[in-house]
Amino acid sequence: MDTFSSNSSSVLRLQSFDLSPQVTYVAFVFAMLSYLSILFCNLVLLITITMNKSLHQPMYLLLFNLPINDLIGSSALLSQLIKEILLDSRYIEVSNCIAQAFFIHIYAVGSLFILTFMSYDRYIAICNPLRYNTIMTNSLVVRMIVIGWLLDFFLIGALFALVLRWPRCRSLITQPYCDNPSLVNLVCADTTINNIYGLLLTASLQGLSVGMVLYTYLQILVACFKSKRSDTKSKALQTCATHLTVFLILEGLAFLTIISYRIKEISPHIRRLVGVSIMIFPPFLNPIIYGLKTKEIRQKIMLLFCQKVVKS
Known part of the structure; x- marks a missing residue:
């Protein structure tokens, strides 16, 4: 029986990675460097968009929300994970566990919404370029x-x-972090309604998001192949490739996470690593992908750093 097994207890126990002292040091360095890198890359993207009025356009206003959302997800996971590794503690306050789980799910749903909105923006820009400014207003x-x-x-x-x-x-969280399924497993009542709502929410959001992205990109491909201007076609495909890469990374990691929970033969350690990867790799890669692949952002970031170097 768990040490903390009553509903009145304010402490829960996390299932850690069970790392040796040597590996724990490596894990701490990796987690800290990952978090600092995520903070740096996303803050650079946010500052770049904020400081350049030329980027205050629909596409970049939507993009502005992506690093905010990524910071929410990575901070919810890594701040607690770093604390857990540093203090060698497997316990977490119930309130902190609920907050972590809440913001992790906010990050997951927010990613789908933002990337879906961005796909619609690209669809209007490429398939209805003459009406873009009329349809996609800042308001x-x-x-x-x-x-x-x-x-x-x-x-x-x-x-x-x-x-x-x-x-x-119950008080044992079967993951190194808190999420809704873990909290549901602690409940000693019939959670059928919770499971149905969770499945419907996941299926509907995934269906709408993937359906919208597939539809918009099929229309974009048709428009590109019909276009007679090679420069327009090349720019459109390059812009869409950036967004599609980010979307596929998110969906690919989400798919691996779901599969890892369904296949019982997979090692618990691999399952936990896959689970945390979706809150580490997209927040780290997204600003880099947009910074390198989007010409306007790349130029503004280079200008920003050049100004800092000159001033120093």
Whole structure:
């Protein structure tokens, strides 16, 4: 029986990676360097978009939300993970566990919303270029962003409201971090409604997001092949390739995470590593991909650093 097994307990126990002292040091350095790299890359992207009025356009206003969302997800995971490794502690306060799980799910849903909005923006820009400025106004983009974040918080809030209403009879989190399935496993009541809502939420969001991206990119490919201007076609495909790469990385890691939980023969250590990878690699790679592949952002970042060097 768990040491902390009552609902009144304010402490939960996490399933750690069970690392040796030598490997623990390496894991700490990796986690710290990953977090610092994620902070640096995403803050550079945020500062670049903020400081350059030429980037205050619909595409970049949508992109601005991606590093914010990535910082939410990576901070929710890595801040607790670094603390766990540093203090060699497997325990977490219930309130901290709920907060971590909440923001991890906010990150997951937010990623789908933002990338879906960005695919729609690219669809209008390439398939209806003459009407782009009329359709994708800054006011429309701001409304899309606000509605997306409000819907994100509402859907995840409802998810957690369902699980937090039940008493707990267990205290062991079977992951090195907290998420909704782990919290549901602590409940000693019938969680059928929670499971149905979680499955419907996941299926509907994935279906809508993947469906929208597939539809928009099929239309974009058709428009590119019909275009007689090779320079326009090349620029359109390059812009879309950047967004599609980011989307495929997220979906690929999400797919591997789901598969790892379904295949019982997979090592628990590999399952945990796959689980944390979706909150490390996309937040690290996204700003690098956009910084390197988007000409306007690449130029502004180089200009920003050149100015800093000259001033110093």
